[in-house]
Amino acid sequence: MAYIQIKDASYAYPGGFLAVDDINIEIEKGENVAIVGQNGAGKTTTVKMLNALQRPTKGEVLIGEMNTKDHTTAQVSRVVGYVFQNPDDQIFHATVIGEVEFGPKTLGLSDEQIKKQVDYALKITGMAKFRDENPYNLPLSVRKFVTIAAIIAMDTEVMIFDEPTAGQDLEGNRRLGQILKTLRERGKTLITISHDMEFVCENFDRVIVMADKKVVASGTPRDIFWNFDVLEKARLKQPYVSRLCRALGLDGELLYMDEAVQAIREKCLG
Amino acid sequence: MWREKLELHKSNRIAALYPSCKFLVVVLYSVCSLLLGSIGVGEGQYSLYLIPWFLVVPALCVASGIGPRFWKAIQKVIFIAALILVVQALLIPSEKIVWQLGFLKVYESGLRSGINLSFSVMNIAGIFVWMFQTTENREIARALENSGMNYKVTYVFISTLQMIDVLGKNSRTIMNAQRARGVETEGNLIVCAKAFFPSLVPLILGAITNTEERVLTLESKGFDVQCEKTHLFNLERSGHEKVVDVIAIAVTVAVVVWRVVLWIL
Amino acid sequence: MDTVIEFKNVTYSYPLTDVPAIKDMSFAIERGKFYGVIGENGAGKTTLCALIRGFAPSFYQGTLQGQVLVEGKPTTDFGPGELSLKIGYVFQNPFNQISGVKDTLFEEVAFGLENFGVPVDEIERRVTEVMKLTDIWQLAEKNPFELSGGQQQRVALASIIVLKPDILVIDEPTSQLDPEGTEKVFKIIEMLKAEKKTIILVEHKVDLIAEYADEVMVLRNGKLIRFGDKQEVLSDMSLLDEGVQLPQMAILGNKLRQAGVPLDTIPVTEAQADEVIGRAMQKGRA
Numbered sequence: 113m114a115y116i117q118i119k120d121a122s123y124a125y126p127g128g129f130l131a132v133d134d135i136n137i138e139i140e141k142g143e144n145v146a147i148v149g150q151n152g153a154g155k156t157t158t159v160k161m162l163n164a165l166q167r168p169t170k171g172e173v174l175i176g177e178m179n180t181k182d183h184t185t186a187q188v189s190r191v192v193g194y195v196f197q198n199p200d201d202q203i204f205h206a207t208v209i210g211e212v213e214f215g216p217k218t219l220g221l222s223d224e225q226i227k228k229q230v231d232y233a234l235k236i237t238g239m240a241k242f243r244d245e246n247p248y249n250l251p252l253s254v255r256k257f258v259t260i261a262a263i264i265a266m267d268t269e270v271m272i273f274d275e276p277t278a279g280q281d282l283e284g285n286r287r288l289g290q291i292l293k294t295l296r297e298r299g300k301t302l303i304t305i306s307h308d309m310e311f312v313c314e315n316f317d318r319v320i321v322m323a324d325k326k327v328v329a330s331g332t333p334r335d336i337f338w339n340f341d342v343l344e345k346a347r348l349k350q351p352y353v354s355r356l357c358r359a360l361g362l363d364g365e366l367l368y369m370d371e372a373v374q375a376i377r378e379k380c381l382g
Numbered sequence: 383m384w385r386e387k388l389e390l391h392k393s394n395r396i397a398a399l400y401p402s403c404k405f406l407v408v409v410l411y412s413v414c415s416l417l418l419g420s421i422g423v424g425e426g427q428y429s430l431y432l433i434p435w436f437l438v439v440p441a442l443c444v445a446s447g448i449g450p451r452f453w454k455a456i457q458k459v460i461f462i463a464a465l466i467l468v469v470q471a472l473l474i475p476s477e478k479i480v481w482q483l484g485f486l487k488v489y490e491s492g493l494r495s496g497i498n499l500s501f502s503v504m505n506i507a508g509i510f511v512w513m514f515q516t517t518e519n520r521e522i523a524r525a526l527e528n529s530g531m532n533y534k535v536t537y538v539f540i541s542t543l544q545m546i547d548v549l550g551k552n553s554r555t556i557m558n559a560q561r562a563r564g565v566e567t568e569g570n571l572i573v574c575a576k577a578f579f580p581s582l583v584p585l586i587l588g589a590i591t592n593t594e595e596r597v598l599t600l601e602s603k604g605f606d607v608q609c610e611k612t613h614l615f616n617l618e619r620s621g622h623e624k625v626v627d628v629i630a631i632a633v634t635v636a637v638v639v640w641r642v643v644l645w646i647l
Numbered sequence: 648m649d650t651v652i653e654f655k656n657v658t659y660s661y662p663l664t665d666v667p668a669i670k671d672m673s674f675a676i677e678r679g680k681f682y683g684v685i686g687e688n689g690a691g692k693t694t695l696c697a698l699i700r701g702f703a704p705s706f707y708q709g710t711l712q713g714q715v716l717v718e719g720k721p722t723t724d725f726g727p728g729e730l731s732l733k734i735g736y737v738f739q740n741p742f743n744q745i746s747g748v749k750d751t752l753f754e755e756v757a758f759g760l761e762n763f764g765v766p767v768d769e770i771e772r773r774v775t776e777v778m779k780l781t782d783i784w785q786l787a788e789k790n791p792f793e794l795s796g797g798q799q800q801r802v803a804l805a806s807i808i809v810l811k812p813d814i815l816v817i818d819e820p821t822s823q824l825d826p827e828g829t830e831k832v833f834k835i836i837e838m839l840k841a842e843k844k845t846i847i848l849v850e851h852k853v854d855l856i857a858e859y860a861d862e863v864m865v866l867r868n869g870k871l872i873r874f875g876d877k878q879e880v881l882s883d884m885s886l887l888d889e890g891v892q893l894p895q896m897a898i899l900g901n902k903l904r905q906a907g908v909p910l911d912t913i914p915v916t917e918a919q920a921d922e923v924i925g926r927a928m929q930k931g932r933a
Contacts, residue, residue, distance in 0.1 A: 151795060151825040165558050185561040194562040197823075200591070201552075202559040204583035214580075218564040248587065253688045262563065279739075279822040281687040281851060282892040307825050310895070347827065352854060352895040352917065359921045360928065369895075373902045376924060380908045380931035519750055541747035548792055595743035598702055602736050603746070603759035603806065607728030610764045614757050614771075 114138035115301065116162065116270065121171035123157050131157040133325040134171070141269070144292070144302040146312040148336075149322035149346050155305045158322065159272055162303070163192040175270070190219060193268035197275045199247075199255040208250075208258050209234070209243045215266040226265075233265035236294050238287055253279050260291065270301040277308045289315055309337065309351040313367050321346045338365040394447040397516040398620040401525035403627060404513045410634045411438070415505040417641045419498050428494055432501035439508035446516045455515060459507045463500035470496030519543055524617040533611065537600075549585060556588075557581045651814060651845055652676035652699055656713035659694065659703060668694040670869040671713075678813075679843040683856035683877065686866035687890035692849045695866065696816045698722075699847065701730045717814075728763070735807035739819040741799035744806070745791045752794075753778070753787045756805050763810070773809050781805040781835050797828025804835050814845040821852060833859070857881050857894040857915040865891055882913035896920040903927075 116139040123132040132154040139145055147155045160166040161173050164180040164187075173180045175191055193215075196202055205211040212233055216226040234240040237257045242250060247258050256276070263271060276288055292315045295302055306312050312319060312333060319336040321329045323346040329336060336342060337350050350358065357366040357375070366372045418431040443452035471493045478490035519540050526536045560580045566573045600606075653676070659669040668691050676682060684692050697703040701722035704711045715722045717733060738744055749755040756778060760770045778784040781801050786794065791802060800820055807815070817836070821829040833855055839846060840859060850856050856863065856877070863880040865873035867889050873880050880886075882897050900913040900920065910927055914920035 150827055151797070160558075163562055165562060184566060186564045186566040189562050189564050196559045196562070198555075200588050201556050201584055202563065204580050204587070215563045248591070251688050266564070279688075279819065279851065281890065282887070283687055283890050285892075349826065353899065356896065356899070356917060356920050356924070359917070360925060369899055369902060372899060373906050376903055376928065377906045377908050379928045380903075519748070520754070523748065537748055544747050544792070551792075592740070592743045595738050595740060596747065598706060598736070599738065599744045599803075600746065601702075601706070601727070602700075602731050603810070604728045604731050604762035607731075607762055607764075612761050612764050612767055612770065614754055614761060614767060 115141040115176055117174040118158070118161065118168075119171050119174070121161060121168035121173060123161060123166055124169045130325060132161070132168075135322075135325075135327045137320060137327060137330075139301060139303070141301055142296075142299045143318060144296055144304075144316045145318045145320060146304050146306055146316040147320045147322060148306065148309070148312060148348060149328075150348070153322040153346065154325040155322050156274070159194070159274065159303065159305055162270070162272060163194050164188040165194070186218075189268070190266070191268055192270040192272065193263035193266050194272045195260050195263050195274060195276065197278060199252070199259040202259050202262070203247045203255060206246050207244050208239055208247055208261075211247060211258055212239070212261045212265045215262050219266060229265045229267050233261040236291055237261040237264065253281065253284050256280070256284075257287070264291075264295070268300075270303065271295065273302070273304040273306075275305060275307065277306060277311050285311065309349070313337070313351055321348070323347070334365055334367050337367060394445075394516075395620060395622055396442070396446040396626075397448070398622075399516075399626060400617070400619045400623050401513075401517055401522050402529065403623040404517060406627060407630050408509050408513050410630045411509045412506050414634055414637045415502060417637050419502050421641065421644060422494075429498040429501065432498070432505060436501055436505050436508065439505065439512060442509075443512050443515070446512065448512075448515050451515055452511060455511050456504075456508060459504055459511070463504045466503065467496040467500040470499060520615050521617055524613065524615060528617065534605075537605075545589075549589065552588065553581060553585050556584045559584075648675070649678040650675045651678040651718060652847075653716040653719075654698075654713070655716070657698065657715055658712040659698060659709060661694075661703075661707060661709045664709075666869075668869050669698065672869075672871050673713075674864070674871060674874055676845060676847065678845050680861045681840050681846045681859055682848070683853075683860035683863045684847060684849040684866065685851070685853055685856060685863060685891055690866040690890075691869040692866055693818055694869075696736070696818050696847065696849060700734050700736050700816050701725060702736075731759075731812075732763070732810060733812055734814045734816055735810060735812035737800075737803050737807055737815070737817040737820050739822055741796050741803055741823070744803035745799065750790055751788050752783060752791055752802060755791045755802060756783075756809055759806055759810050773811075777805050777809040780838065781808065782831060795828070797824045797831065800824060800828065800832055801835065804832065808835075808839070812844075814847070815839060816847045818849045819851065820848075821850070821855075829855075851892065853881070853892045854894045854896070854916075857896070865889070867891075878912070878915060881915040900924075 118135055118137040120134055120136060121132065122130065122134050124130045135158065147159065149155050157166060161168055161180065162175065164183060164185040167181055175188060178188065178191070180188055203211055205214060209230065212230050213226060216229050234243065237260050239257055239261045247255050277285055280288065292302060304316065317332065319331060319333050320327060321336055321342055328345050329339065329342040337354055343350065349355070351367060353369055353372050354367055357372055362375050362379070364375060366375060415432065415435060418435050419429045421431050422428065423430040440452065443449055471488050472486060474489060474492040476489045476491040479487050480490045480493055481488040523536055523540045526539065527533055557577065560577065565577050565580050654672050654674050657669055657672045658667050660667040684695065686692055694703065697707060698715050703709060705723060717730065722730065746755060746758045749758060753774060757770050757774045760773065778787060781804055783798065783801050783805060786798060791799065794802065820832050824832065829852070836846065836848065837859060848856065848860070860877045862875060863873070863877045864871060865880060865886060872889060873883065873886065881894055884901050886893060894915045896914045896917060896919065900910055900923070903924070904910055908927055910923050912923060914923045
């Protein structure tokens with residue numbers, strides 16, 4: 113039995129609008145999965161069903177033993193953490209440390225446990241130096257890391273990142289990659305929604321493609337980004353490196369820069 | 383031509399009334415409501431005249447063609463009014479008890495003030511709902527400007543009206559974000575109260591930080607320029623304003639006279 | 648050289664701060680060219696935009712040393728609204744650029760023209776034209792608040808374009824948008840470039856800057872550390888150490904050179920990469 117199961121699930125808004133149509137997704141513990149697709153494909157709704165922010169109007173969602181229909185969102189959020197796209201929708205403390213402590217405190221952990229988890233979260237997000245700062249004195253892209261720290265401090269089994277790279281610069285993207293790597297090593301199950309294909313290829317082992325409220329495909333980045341039918345259906349483009357390799361007529365379904373360099377070098381130097 | 387599309391050809395004559403006329407109706411209706419509320423009926427001196435008076439509002443709404451929309455909007459008001467009535471009647475003790483069922487006691491003074499308060503709330507809220515449901519924001523904006531109000535003040539007024547809707551949507555997003563962190567929002571009153579602060583702060587902070595950019599946006603669109611502004615939308619009088627004014631004033635005068643007469647007798 | 652904006656030894660600090668946000672910056676912007684502005688977060692890119700447009704120091708207060716000149720005149724000498732007609736400004740957050748007092752998109756786009764007292768007939772004509780060009784005509788009757796972020800950003804662009812400014816300052820317009828939304832915004836920017844507007848665009852999506860810009864400005868810690876032809880700047884690998892993202896193609900090109908592949912130039916766009924690397928591959932076959 114997979115750890116996370118979305119079974120024949122659909123979600124229709126009260127007015128009747130169908131956001132997700134009969135989807136099936138299975139995610140094992142410790143996997144890291146990226147969900148891609150254009151806006152309106154149903155990605156956000158799918159992911160909101162994972163932490164019971166929305167419950168399927170048909171079908172069901174199981175996280176481990178929990179059926180989301182039988183639990184409140186707050187209960188499910190002990191297992192599934194969600195970092196929203198806009199940090200300003202979440203932050204309401206006057207200090208970074210206050211914000212990061214809030215989650216574990218709400219969970220009712222011991223003071224010792226809270227301190228341990230908070231210190232860890234601040235360390236791996238690089239936010240330790242901003243402990244006592246007011247989050248609103250920090251630039252938006254840095255505030256993003258405050259909300260990431262706030263969820264890491266809750267030490268949930270599963271973590272969902274909604275568009276983590278939006279508005280990030282080079283350093284921010286590097287740090288994100290580091291954080292994801294560390295979490296992976298700790299065995300966490302990571303799920304992201306992203307429009308950044310390069311980021312997805314670098315950090316995730318599995319890609320789920322959604323289009324028109326359905327799941328269109330699921331596979332490794334290499335499978336997905338060289339499957340032109342799927343890309344067309346979902347109106348997605350290949351990563352830059354792949355596009356170039358295709359234009360140059362290179363074999364091998366190349367995705368990453370280093371293998372592209374290898375392949376081109378062979379062609380040029382014989 | 384877009385301008386023609388914008389011109390509101392409201393088929394319903396009451397809904398098409400000029401905003402200031404509607405406002406007069408609102409004010410006079412409220413005055414009458416307060417006057418009628420001061421008339422005590424029966425042994426307990428209850429403000430029973432407020433009850434039939436309230437029927438004017440739904441009647442007006444149906445006549446203006448907005449019956450179903452009015453019903454949706456008024457449900458919340460009715461809930462609050464009912465709450466007020468129950469709290470006043472059951473929880474404010476006094477000597478005289480009007481009715482008793484087990485340990486539930488309905489006190490006379492509480493019942494009296496409860497009826498007065500709850501129906502006054504329904505009357506005044508109801509007539510305002512009528513006005514806002516039959517008038518579009520751009521009509522109110524033009525009417526305010528035509529009456530000489532500074533366009534900046536008009537801007538603040540209209541944008542606040544629009545913002546209320548938007549803040550509603552924002553608050554839902556924020557509440558979702560907090561639920562995802564373990565803040566319970568489903569449950570009893572205490573639980574909801576605990577969720578209030580984490581939801582309110584980002585909402586207000588968000589509104590404040592967004593305002594700075596909005597001010598600059600306005601400046602980029604010439605908001606501060608001192609010149610004669612042109613208007614795509616033109617407001618027209620429907621022609622029935624005088625009639626409605628006369629009726630409204632006549633009814634109010636009648637109520638005032640009646641009240642004075644009752645007072646003298 | 649037809650200089651339209653000039654910075655002369657500009658140092659600017661926000662109120663109540665010790666460290667200047669912009670330090671001793673000097674440069675000249677030519678009319679009709681497309682400038683990309685890149686740099687890490689906090690480098691001063693948004694402050695630069697605010698200075699060009701005159702929001703700093705007039706709105707933000709703070710202390711300004713040196714001169715910011717638009718068409719030869721200091722920004723502080725312009726009257727209210729004058730700069731709005733010369734310089735159009737688009738912010739990062741699409742939501743904040745909606746006036747909040749109009750119920751339909753058509754009126755929203757017309758808002759600026761109403762404020763400037765443009766005759767109603769002309770308003771109708773210009774708004775219709777611009778809405779068609781920016782691909783939002785079909786949304787004309789919708790409420791601005793009911794649109795997606797991408798649509799709202801196109802509305803923000805349309806509302807500014809309709810005022811016909813010659814200079815456009817656009818601050819990270821696509822950071823909150825999906826790829827389709829980004830593409831549509833850049834189509835509009837491409838159109839503006841074809842009309843020979845002077846464009847100053849701040850973006851993290853440096854691959855797109857490589858496609859469209861003529862010249863690139865790089866900021867770090869409030870200083871201008873590079874200013875020049877896009878080809879030169881975006882193929883300068885040392886910028887990676889300064890926290891600046893470079894185009895994927897340039898990084899690839901550099902790695903190829905390091906691996907011994909002889910490339911004539913380091914490409915910065917896909918088309919260029921295809922050409923340059925393709926040539927090297929052909930030589931290899933020969």
